[in-house]
Amino acid sequence: MSSIILTDIRKSFYQGNKKTEVLCGASMEFQKGLWYTVYGASGSGKTTLLNITGGIDKPDSGKVLDGNLAGNEDIYKKSDFQLSGWRNNKIGFVFQFFHLLSELSVEKNILLPLELKRRELNEGWYARIVEILDIGDLLKRCPATLSGGEMQRTALARAVINRPDFILADEATGNLDSDNSRNVVNLLNDLKVNAGVGIIYVTHESNIYDEYDEKILLENGKLIKILGE
Ligand SMILES: Nc1ncnc2c1ncn2[C@@H]1O[C@H](COP(=O)(O)OP(=O)(O)OP(=O)(O)O)[C@@H](O)[C@H]1O
Numbered sequence: 001m002s003s004i005i006l007t008d009i010r011k012s013f014y015q016g017n018k019k020t021e022v023l024c025g026a027s028m029e030f031q032k033g034l035w036y037t038v039y040g041a042s043g044s045g046k047t048t049l050l051n052i053t054g055g056i057d058k059p060d061s062g063k064v065l066d067g068n069l070a071g072n073e074d075i076y077k078k079s080d081f082q083l084s085g086w087r088n089n090k091i092g093f094v095f096q097f098f099h100l101l102s103e104l105s106v107e108k109n110i111l112l113p114l115e116l117k118r119r120e121l122n123e124g125w126y127a128r129i130v131e132i133l134d135i136g137d138l139l140k141r142c143p144a145t146l147s148g149g150e151m152q153r154t155a156l157a158r159a160v161i162n163r164p165d166f167i168l169a170d171e172a173t174g175n176l177d178s179d180n181s182r183n184v185v186n187l188l189n190d191l192k193v194n195a196g197v198g199i200i201y202v203t204h205e206s207n208i209y210d211e212y213d214e215k216i217l218l219e220n221g222k223l224i225k226i227l228g229e
């Protein structure tokens with residue numbers, strides 16, 4: 001069983017001399033095939049947590065371990081090249097602010113992860129994503145012309161195109177109406193159930209979808225499992 005294990009993660013940011021401690025001893029094990037909803041107030045460190053978990057941002061201390069049959073490996077001990085390979089293979093990011101490439105069409109943005117890995121496109125899967133997310137009419141457009149919700153659905157399609165082990169979704173339904181939000185949640189759940197993908201879904205809303213297996217609160221820089229709900 002593959003997992004990502006955070007052990008005693010600490011991370012601070014400095015603005016001039018002013019230090020903000022964002023994560024102060026966050027620990028958690030995220031397993032493939034389960035859905036983790038992490039909720040916390042705006043500014044509590046959710047995006048920071050996802051960046052650290054997904055190999056984008058190194059913590060000040062503590063470890064991010066890739067747990068698999070061969071043992072646990074500290075991802076930040078890898079070279080930059082190895083770490084970006086790990087990320088491309090294992091992680092699908094849905095960024096809070098999308099990070100779509102403006103010079104590429106919607107379709108090229110979605111297919112980019114496959115190109116990076118020189119993987120074949122699974123046409124059936126692609127068609128299904130396009131249908132569920134209702135983005136068929138957008139494929140030839142460029143990202144700058146899309147609405148926020150359309151960008152969000154495009155970003156989600158890109159994150160799931162190569163069925164990564166984990167999807168790290170940062171406010172993935174924040175810009176969507178209730179029908180589209182439901183579609184996104186269903187798509188993520190489908191990936192969990194049928195492809196064994198692990199979902200780490202962060203949100204500032206305490207009123208959350210009940211598709212999760214674990215509900216976690218991010219507060220005062222720590223992760224706290226909410227039991228018995
Ligand atoms: N690069 C940075 N430099 C300085 N401060 C930062 C940086 N990144 C984040 N912070 C600060 O760290 C804190 C946590 O930020 P983060 O983006 O992780 O919060 P968040 O929970 O994702 O918030 P939101 O719900 O508004 O997206 C905030 O106070 C933010 O201002």
Ligand SMILES: [Mg+2]
Binds near residue numbers: 046047048096170
């Ligand atoms: Mg955020």
